[in-house]
Amino acid sequence: MTTLTVSEVTKYIKQVFVSDPILYNIYVKGEVSNYIKHTSGHMYFTLKDKNSRLSCVMFSSKNRLLNFEMANGMKVIANGYISVYERDGVYQLYVNDIQPDGIGSLHLAFEQLKNKLELEGLFNAEHKKKIPLLPRSIGLITSAKGAAVKDFLTVVKRRFPNISITLVPVLVQGSLAAEQISNAIDLLNRFGEIDVIVITRGGGSIEELWAFNEEIVARSIYNSKIPIVSAVGHDRDFTIADFVADLRAPTPSAAGELTVPVKKEIEHKIEILKQRLKLQVSKKITLNKNKLSFLESRIFSEMQDNLLQKQQEVDHITRDLHKDFKRLMEIKKNKFINIIGKLDALSPLKVLDRGYSITRSHKDKKIVKEISGLKEGDIIETLLTNGQVDSKILVIKGDE
């Protein structure tokens, strides 16, 4: 009998495992339990089925490449080799790669990231920005070659011939794609003058569309100040980018339709609005004109009425005036006759009736009141009540 040390027997067993053609490279199917990710980055877990358990380790150098998050209860297929952890004397599976059992790892990764971002609120409607009606310039992130850019440009040019596009060419598949897309979003945000960003590529397998399911792209879309339309793949393809974007378009062509209005329609709309505007104002003016002329005619008729009234008043007053005047004249006339009567009584001619006479000079018809100025031989006229006597002066005698 040979006696071996613990180390020796452990080493021997390890040798047996490692040189075994089956254990050297095996696929093991089971459910994950006791999963721990150490701060070193190494992953420790147990694969189990109904009857057995298998310890597993996946070093950080390997698990860095995993695109989904491991979790207890997950059904997986692990690939690696069986060897012995000498310190504890236990055998374990050293995992090189691991795939979810049933669905592909990308599908799982998709679901996992989708759930994570959804929980964080990246898909929430209140974060969705409004797509402008008329973008001054569209930031287009896609491959400069290929059907997507062609389809998109064809549609937008047809709808709005003078639309402006700022294209940032990127790889849309492969390991560099996600970072390029993410950088392109940041670039357009820093560039300015862009009203909406369209991220697009044509259809493809989940692997080909994978860049649009990467967290870095999702974060850039979420952080963009400019609204983003995502149009990745075809109608049935949904990517994380579609969920985070402000608007999802099913195809590149549809993205063109959703971001650019039909110029003719817009022009027509403006024209119609202009016409409605003019119609309303001319209606208003006509209405007011009519109102004004109605008021004018009312004012005129009222004025006329007023004038007639005044005329009548004037007539009345005139008539009264005439009457008054006539009466006044009557009074004046009577007064006049009265005065004439009085005058008549005082007339010197009346004196002649009573036997007095008036003497005047024949030459100058001046009344003779005294002898001075008279001389013998002058002719004097004596007025009597019913005639006149002319006499020659014979003698002039003064009173003593």
Next chain:
Amino acid sequence: MDKEDITFESALQQLEQIVELLEKGDLPMEEALKKFEKGVKLAQFCTNKINEIEGKISLLIEKDKGEFLLEEFEYIEEE
């Protein structure tokens, strides 16, 4: 109204509101004329906005941080 500050969309919206307001018809004349004047300006603004877009398709390249270059883009059909 500082026209440079408003977007095409809000100008069009304002124009629509003005038309609807006028169509209700209970604005005083002076107010209606003011609105009309504004509406005409907005319509002109919208028309200008539509036509002032250059229609350029350019490639955006960042040479250095913050230094941008725009190149004319010609679509090349893939082989």
